[in-house]
Amino acid sequence: MTAPEAPPPPVVHAPVPDDPDAHFVCPAPFDPTAEEVLPEARQKALEAGHWRMVWWKLRRHRLAVVSGLVLIGLYLIVLFAEVLAPYALGDRDTNHIYAPPQRIHLVHEGEFIGPFVYPVQYTLDMVRLKREYTPDTRTPQPIRFFCSGPSYEFWGMIPADFHLMCAPEGGTLFLLGTDRLGQDMFSRLLYGTRISMTVGLIGIAISFVIGVTLGGLAGYLGGWIDTVVQRMIEILRSLPELPLWMALSAAVPVTWSPIVVFFCITLILGLIDWPGLARAVRSKLLALREEDYVTAAQLMGARPARVIGRHLLPNFSSHLIASVTLSIPGMILGETALSFLGLGLRPPVTSWGVMLTEAQNIEAVVLYPWLMTPMAAVMIAVLAFNFLGDGLRDAADPYD
Template sequence: MDTQDANKWEEGEDTRISSANSESQSYAKLVWRRLRKSVPGMLGLMLVVSLLTVSLFAPFFAPLNPKAPNVGFQPPDKISWYVPDEGWRLFPVSFPIVESDELDLVTYQPLTGPDYTNPRQLALFVKGWEFKLFGITWDRHFIGTTDGSPLHILGTDKLGRDILSRGIIGSRISLAIALSSIALITVIGTLVGITSGYVGGRFDMWFQRFVEVVLAFPQLPLYLALATLIPVTAPSGLFLTFVVLVIVGLGWAQLSREVRSKTLALRQVDYVRAAMAVGASDRRIITRHILPNVMSHVIVAITLGIPTIVLLESFLGFLGFAVKPPLMSWGLMLQDAGTFSVIGSYPWILSPVGFVLLTVFAFNALGDGLRDAIDPY
């Protein structure tokens, strides 16, 4: 390469660099650009979107009526692409689990296995039980059998109700409690934390003593004590509202403490001091300078706080203090797995644990990805 070609190449490179630098990107675009490079973050985002979609259209994705009883515990159907004596299928088939005439030599219980003589073809968008979605009556479901026979992908509970359908419908209650609780916790904790850190002085000192008192309470015994205050005969809506208020009443203090520490640091930066010097109102300083800078921490706190509330609701529901029948939630479904004998004989009854683990992993992965993408350093 001669000198003239080298100069042209350098000029071309400078032109490319200057044109790239001249394209301004917003903060949201920079965050999205960083998040796309995070494999766990994108995986968590896709799982969260899928969970919210399934929860929103839960009756469509539930193959069976979650309240329809049957004969009791039934193992999950075997799903396969291969049919004996027939060969491979392009779409999977389901084999129901039936009892044989042979007995187990240890337990003397009838042996069970798939009925290969009765394959049932699976299909998408099949007809099933009727439900109402957004005021419209539907009878189509995402997956099912072509002959309309029951499909139990995860088996049934002690009353013969389909576990997969109940888990999909129960996601509405579990996620609704988590999302509504975290929304109130975020609003209260952010406003209180910014106000306390910005005002400072004696108000901040005394208010932080109150926050410390709230944080000093042992949360789990207090949850159980407060949950027992509402009568068992109370309406389901009132009971859920009380559960959300209890979670919010004990959960806002930690977020407010974190937001306060951020506000104390931001109050000393040059652009906030300049705004104070030119006579900007406190409302403008908080909404235009402080709040946007603490929102990155708040967003990460939201994604990491939702799994905590999901786990808490599952635990309280397992103890019978969160959701009451006929409502459905993941914690309430786990009540059937309260004894070792049930778990040993019917291990598929633990399937709701998978819903909880998937939700916790999805939001934690998304929170980790957002934390790295939002961090300006």
């Protein structure tokens, strides 16, 4: 008895198009070697480097972008303080002591004149022992722009007298008022920006070099070097910062020149601030030193300094930049606090902290509140650095 034959396989008919004259085209077989055609935006994202990706993420953080523009403006003031200030540093007007801020007007009695101020006249109130300033609204005084004004030495080297704006002929231009010596607060604020913002950069440069060097050695080499660095960090972190700043600043002789005192203050700030950065670098290197590319570099004979500098640090350089940006406000606040207490920079050097010493007397603050304007500058700078640092930290996160 023969076995029954297997039924023939079913015939699968391809769908016939409605048009009888049309030709049916079979789909092309899958070719694994064919290149995938990607949208242009996705292709650019795949080909972009690390720093371009960080920049794209940072641009989406609008608050960080605005903060970056504010900081660029502050450092432009650092470069061109003499040109932007209407008065030279140290100029005094004894006829306008504790003068209030003058408002800028554009229209006088319905007629457009342009930026101008009204002259002020003062009378002495013998009851409150306060100068009363009254604007004379009859005679507008136009502000001069791109003009020749008080002479100065640009960056202490090039004699010049060019100013972005100057006081009216025979008048005054006190946009933020004057202090007890009759000095223009707006001009002093611009000059103080140079010192206060520079202290943060120099101090963080010192802290960065020490922190990256010691943290890198501790994280990469380990052993007794790691133990010594860790004990140094713990000792410094256990000390209260403000009393330590005060003690070291008080040790600076008052007879030294202002420039030497300036560098001593920045050195003190940098020497105290490095432990936080060193600990962050150490923890990163402990995680990265076991990677395959580090082992390959070691087998090729690379020295530890080259492995750390050329292979390990670039892998988290964006995080280092964010950490540095977040550390600069501490430097600015430290200099301001020391100068405010009389232990930091001293006149004739002008910084935001030195200017705030005028506001130590509560009576002066109540009667002349414009003496507190340097505090607003400190707040703007600190907030700008913090917001920019937060944006950089979020942009540098590879898992975002």
